[in-house]
Amino acid sequence: MxxxxxxxxxxxxxxxxxxxxxxxxxxxxxxxxxPKTELEYTTPYELLVAVTLSAQATDVGVNKATRKLFPVANTPAAIAALGVDRLKPYIATIGLYNTKAVNVVAMAELLLERHDGEVPHDRAALEALPGVGRKTANVVLNTAFGDPxxxxxxxxxxxxxxxxxxxxxxxxxxxxxxxxxxxxxxxxxxxxxxxxxxxxxxxxxxxxxxxCAIRDLCRFGERTPGEPVPATA
Structure with a gap:
């Protein structure tokens, strides 16, 4: 939102x-x-699915779901074969899971149809996938492919x-x-x-x-009171 x-x-x-x-x-x-994303993934496709599921959900919640899902289905072919009804129980703890299940399966089918099951390194192609908007495409381009x-x-x-x-x-x-x-x-x-x-x-x-390590640089006018604490890694 x-x-x-x-x-x-x-x-x-x-x-x-x-x-x-x-x-x-x-x-x-x-x-x-x-720095790294807190979403758990091992392939660009797993990242794409995780980011799609993360809309209006926490990374912690998504990780709990994908730890169960990915050992069973972590490729477009496997997700497409799983289908919407069998996918839903794996992601039912995530908000908007009904819509997300439809999108994830449709996305898998489109990847198989248009991209030989590979996640495209292309913004327009990513945004053409069901459930993928500009923010999701940016995450995948940055995290999976290293684009700035x-x-x-x-x-x-x-x-x-x-x-x-x-x-x-x-x-x-x-x-x-x-x-x-x-x-x-x-x-x-x-x-x-x-x-x-x-x-x-x-x-x-x-x-x-x-x-805050950048407190003295920040222009925010309503800072939380308290003496600065030395930043640590």
């Missing part, structure tokens, strides 16, 4: 200077040199606006602003650093400002 305009206005800060942007990512990299894309979820949207890194009123505006603001050397991993920062530090209801 896209953030409301009023919520965006409350979270939007003055734009961060480019020198501070570079310092921000240098610090995030020092704390976590090789930016998948903006609610965490990244919040961090980009709060900090002043890339203020924007819409998800696409923030995505475009991030692609311009993030230095090239950090762009490959920026998606993961930002989502983890939003998930564990710059949280929605009460940001953990005392433990």
């Amino acid at each position: 896209a953030p409301s305009p009023s919520a965006t206005r409350r979270r939007t800060a003055a734009r961060m200077p480019q020198a501070d942007v570079a310092e921000m990512f240098a610090r995030l990299k020092a704390l976590n040199p090789a 894309t930016m998948a903006v979820d609610t965490h990244i949207f919040r961090v980009a606006n709060r900090t002043g890194l890339a203020p924007g009123k819409t998800v696409r505006a923030v995505e475009d602003a991030l692609l311009k603001a993030v230095p090239d050397e950090y762009l490959r991993d920026a998606h993961h650093w930002l989502i983890l920062h939003g998930r564990y530090v710059c949280k929605a209801r009460k940001p953990d400002c005392p433990h």
Whole structure:
């Protein structure tokens, strides 16, 4: 669900200077040199399925489901053979599982029909798959193929606006602003650093400002009180 305009206005800060942007990512990299998605996968197809299932669901919840599903079916052919009705019990703990089951099976069938069962390294081809939008395509392109894309979820949207890194009123505006603001050397991993920062530090209801490694760079005007705590890896 896209953030409301009023919520965006409350979270939007003055734009961060480019020198501070570079310092921000240098610090995030020092704390976590090789950031990774928290979704569990071993192949591009497993990642595609996991990301598709993660819409309006937590990574923890998706991982619990795919730990049962993938040992049984983790290829387009196996998922297509499983079918919607037999897929549903594996993902029934995930929100919107009925719709997701239909999409995952249809996606498997289309991969077999058009791409020989392989996940395409192409945005348009990915977005043509059932249940795959721009954000999911960006995750797959970045995480599976190493492309410097930016998948903006609610965490990244919040961090980009709060900090002043890339203020924007819409998800696409923030995505475009991030692609311009993030230095090239950090762009490959920026998606993961930002989502983890939003998930564990710059949280929605009460940001953990005392433990924030970029507190002095942040333009957010409503910081959580408390003395700064030295950041640790």
